[in-house]
Amino acid sequence: MKRRNDKAPEARVRKVTFAWRSALAALGAMCYLLLLTDPGLSGYYGVPDTWLQPPMKWWVFGAFLAVVLLDLYRYRRQYARQAADLRRVDEQVRELWESKKQLQLKAHTYSGHADKLKLFISDKLLEHIEYDEKFLHFKSIAAEVRHNGVISFDKVQTALQQAAAAAEVSANTATAAKGGDAPAAADYQAALDAMRYLWDLLDLSTADNLALHIGNLLCECEEHYYQRLLNSDAAAPLPFEPVYAPQRAAWRALAQVSHAALPPPPDEGAYLRDDGQWHVRLDPVGELLGNENHLVLLLENLLKNAQYFSGKRGYKAGFTPIALTLAEEQGRVCLRVYNRGPHVADEDRPNLFQLGYSTRRPREHHGRGLGLYFVSEIVKGYEGHIAVHNIHTPETQYAVRVELANDEVITDLIDVVLVEGRPMCRAGSDTPAEAREWTFKAPLRSVEVTTTGSRNTQRLQAFDAKGKQLRFDPAHPERPRWRLEYAPKRNAHQLRFEAMDIGGVEFEIRLPTARLRLESSELAQEEDFEAEVERLDERLRAHAPFDPAV
Structure with missing residues (x-):
């Protein structure tokens, strides 16, 4: 369809005017012929004789013919203009008709959309009403579960405590020492810990606001913690332990x-461990306020998430695929969970910690997007911080110095470049390969690897004389950037340097320790006190009488 003009339509049709010039010329020619046929008329009207001469006839005829031709030309032009105006009017009428048809079609379509929208809104309103009813019903069920759960938990906890005490007494008796089958107290204690963990999970799941629930618990623990510090000499027992060791909580989650x-x-x-599945380093850190099981739940969800994504097809690692580290940085407990899996897409980041959102396919798991939601809410309750980092494999250059048993030294520069996302090794102008390989006649004594631009040199030595050996980058044990493979053979000792693909995802969590919360509150109180003193001093100066001697 042609584009319609936004201007007002031109409806005027120009007319074809009458050929009055030709009519007047014809009338004049007729009068001239009449004068020629009747000489008496020419004498009566005093017409000069020269007008009646034969040459004048041709002049009159030529003038008449010129006027007729001029009118004919003017007529053709006016007729063409009129035809163009009529075509324009027809086009405008046709466009108006098509526009009217389109408006009718749009009106019909929009009316259908409006009906569908009304149905959609009514359905959604019904769903929300039904959802509100289900939510209220769920809250009543949750309250009933909490009430009955407390009663059941107290009964089971009391029974397990009594059984554990009886087992401990039986284990200390002479009968048990002679080979009796008294139940082990450790088994009852493990069952009691599992029951408490289950109750804490149920208590957290049925809370209206998880972050607020944990925050209230921290406030209560903070009060008992301050009382213990203020009354350090008194031995008054507390209703519960307000602090716990994050190292033990991390170990429990890993177990x-x-x-x-x-x-x-x-x-x-x-606590150090590297068994091919987990690389763990848990340093002793400051205590945290609250319930230990909450941190266990947080780490358990992150570790299960790491287990799932590190096992995805196409992300096989040549090193331990999951790393868990615990350290204290600037008064905060810093937990990092790394997995050698696919990166988190940018479009998934805003919804990553939302309730019910999951990046897994429905056929691949039975969850409902609760794990990372629990993690986020627990971190909020602790007033901590959580971050997700996509780890990329860097391009760099290494200087490798190989020392053999016969004192021979070989130095090589190896560039690590990314080819289709995979790290490849290139020596000089050679074609990039998966690894850099050497073959020596003498056994290997030591290898030094230095990153170009860095003074930190990693020295590996004490290689065995037999058997295939693997050595990883000691500077980055949780994500080694390179690997050495040494295979000693007679007169053909092989050494292989391979760059590791460390691409993956790391969750970083920072939680304030109990000591940091105490010091921060004291500092805030001191700052508030000093600010209040300055404010009062300014007010007193403003109201004091002016003394010119001062």
């Missing part, structure tokens, strides 16, 4: 998702 039994954390020092 729940690990397939193999884990050794308990040491009384002092860091």
Whole structure:
């Protein structure tokens, strides 16, 4: 369809005027012929004789013919203009008709859309009304579950405590020492811990606001914690323990998702473990306020999430695919969970911690998008911070110095470049390959790897004389950037340097320790006190009488 003009339509049709010039010329020619035929008329009217001469006839005829031709030309032009005006009017009428048809079609379509929109809104209103009813029904069910759960939990907890005490007494008796089958107290204690964890999960799940629920618990724990610090000499028992060790909570979360039994954390020092599935480093850090099971639940969800995504097809790693680290930085407990899996898409980030949102396919899991929601709410309750980082494999250059047993030294520069997203090794102008390989006649004594532009050199030595050996980047044990593979053979000792693809996702959580919360509140009180003193001083100066001697 042609584009319609926005201007007002031109409806005027220009007319074809009468050929009055030709008519007057014809009348004059007729009068001239009459004078020629009747000489008496020419004498009567005093017509000069020269007008009646034969040459004048041709002049009169030529003038008449010129006037007729001029009128004919004017007529053709006016007729063409009139035809163009008529065509324009017809086009405007046709466009007006088509516009009217389109308006009718749009009106019909929009009326149908309006009906559909009305039906959609009415359906949504019914759904929301039904949802509100279900929500109120769920709240009543949750309240009933909490009420009955408290009663059941108290009964089970009392029974387990009594059984654990009886088992401990039986284990200390002489009968149990001679081979009796007294139940182990540790089993009852483990069952009691599992029951408490289940109750805390139920208590948290049925709360109206998870973050507010945890925040209220922290306020209560903070009060008991301050009382303990103020009354350090008194031995008054507290109703519950207000603080806990994050190292033990992290170990408990790891034990729940690990397939193999884990050794308990040491009384002092860091807890280290690298079994091919988990790379764990849990440093001793400051205590946290609140319930230990809340941090266990937080880490359990993150570790299960890491287990799922690190096992995705196409993301196989040449090193331990999941890393869990615990450290204290600037008075905050810093937890990092890394998995060698796909990156988090930018469009998923805003909804990552929303209730019911999941990046997994429905056929791949049975969850409902609750794990990361619990994680986010627990962090909010602790007034902490959570961040998600996409880890990328960097392009860099390494200087590799190889020392052999015969004192021979070989130095090589290796560039790590990304080819279709995969790290490749390139020595000089060679074609990038998956690894850089050497073959020596003498055994290997040591290898030094230095990143170009850095003074930090990693020295690897004490290689065995037999058997294939793997050594990873000691500077980044949780995400090694390179790997050495050494295979000693007679007169053909092979060394292989391979860059690791460390692309993945890291969740970083920072929670304030109990000591930091105490110091922050004291500092805030001091600042408020000083500000109040300055404000009162200004008011007194403003109302004081003016003394010129001062």
